[in-house]
Amino acid sequence: MRETVLITGASRGIGYATAELFAVNGYTVYANYRSSPKSLELLSEKLSERGCTLIPLYADVSNSNDVEHMVSQTNGVDILINNAGIAQFKQFVDMSETDWDNMMSVNLKSVYLCTHCVIPHMIKRKHGAIVNISSVWGVTGGSCEVHYSAAKAGVIGFTKALAKEMAPSGIRVNCIAPGVIETDMNKELSDYDRQLIKEQTPLGTIGLPDHIAQAALFLAENQFITGEILNVNGGFHI
Numbered sequence: 001m002r003e004t005v006l007i008t009g010a011s012r013g014i015g016y017a018t019a020e021l022f023a024v025n026g027y028t029v030y031a032n033y034r035s036s037p038k039s040l041e042l043l044s045e046k047l048s049e050r051g052c053t054l055i056p057l058y059a060d061v062s063n064s065n066d067v068e069h070m071v072s073q074t075n076g077v078d079i080l081i082n083n084a085g086i087a088q089f090k091q092f093v094d095m096s097e098t099d100w101d102n103m104m105s106v107n108l109k110s111v112y113l114c115t116h117c118v119i120p121h122m123i124k125r126k127h128g129a130i131v132n133i134s135s136v137w138g139v140t141g142g143s144c145e146v147h148y149s150a151a152k153a154g155v156i157g158f159t160k161a162l163a164k165e166m167a168p169s170g171i172r173v174n175c176i177a178p179g180v181i182e183t184d185m186n187k188e189l190s191d192y193d194r195q196l197i198k199e200q201t202p203l204g205t206i207g208l209p210d211h212i213a214q215a216a217l218f219l220a221e222n223q224f225i226t227g228e229i230l231n232v233n234g235g236f237h238i
């Protein structure tokens with residue numbers, strides 16, 4: 001039997017790269033999208049020619065009904081990657097309550113909703129792994145991203161607490177804190193910003209989605225790591 005993995009926010013960027021990597025490594029992948037299934041349908045066709053399985057599933061992961069419906073289509077999963085997220089660059093004084101609530105719903109509440117929905121099956125089988133995608137800003141704090149940083153710091157606390165609680169049930173819970181990665185989330189960065197980030201990164205480059213995908217696969221598979229926050233950022237915050 002192939003192991004199964006549910007990856008949220010898999011239509012683009014880090015989630016897409018992670019879905020592809022798990023599929024070519026022999027997992028049956030449930031790849032969540034919100035806006036459009038197009039990219040995942042194409043990926044699914046490409047992968048099936050190689051004997052790999054990827055099934056696109058719709059859900060707005062901040063909506064409990066959507067999440068329940070999505071998970072009900074999986075028959076239970078062995079691994080959950082909580083990756084879906086949004087970013088917003090805004091000064092704190094201009095941040096509205098709606099901005100705050102939206103950020104918390106998509107970046108933190110979704111982690112609760114998806115995990116809460118998949119975990120009974122994992123507990124029953126005494127087997128499972130959860131990988132949450134936080135951010136370097138959740139560790140260090142990012143100026144003009146207070147709500148994003150707070151939500152991502154919440155993901156780190158969530159990871160550590162749940163890792164302790166679930167270890168006796170054979171479930172590992174880990175987290176990745178990516179640095180700046182080349183995805184749509186950073187498409188507004190100016191050339192000047194990009195240069196500055198590279199100069200502040202000891203490895204001198206912006207990361208690629210596959211760097212995070214590889215870290216997710218490692219954390220999902222290593223059986224003796226739990227409660228860990230893995231910084232994948234080219235040395236950005238040394």
Ligand code: NAP
Pocket residue numbers: 008009010011012013014015032033034035036059060061062083084085086087106133134135136177178179180181182183184185186
């Ligand atoms: P991205 O390219 O903007 O992709 C975001 C993904 O999340 C998309 O697939 C999007 O789906 C999905 N998504 C957003 N809201 C959703 C919702 N309510 N329900 C379901 N899916 C939703 O971003 P990315 O850079 O790959 O980011 C992935 C994760 O890494 C995020 O949690 C982000 O905070 C984190 N991260 C990224 C960076 C970076 O530099 N890129 C750094 C640190 C952490 P739709 O296309 O359907 O909207």
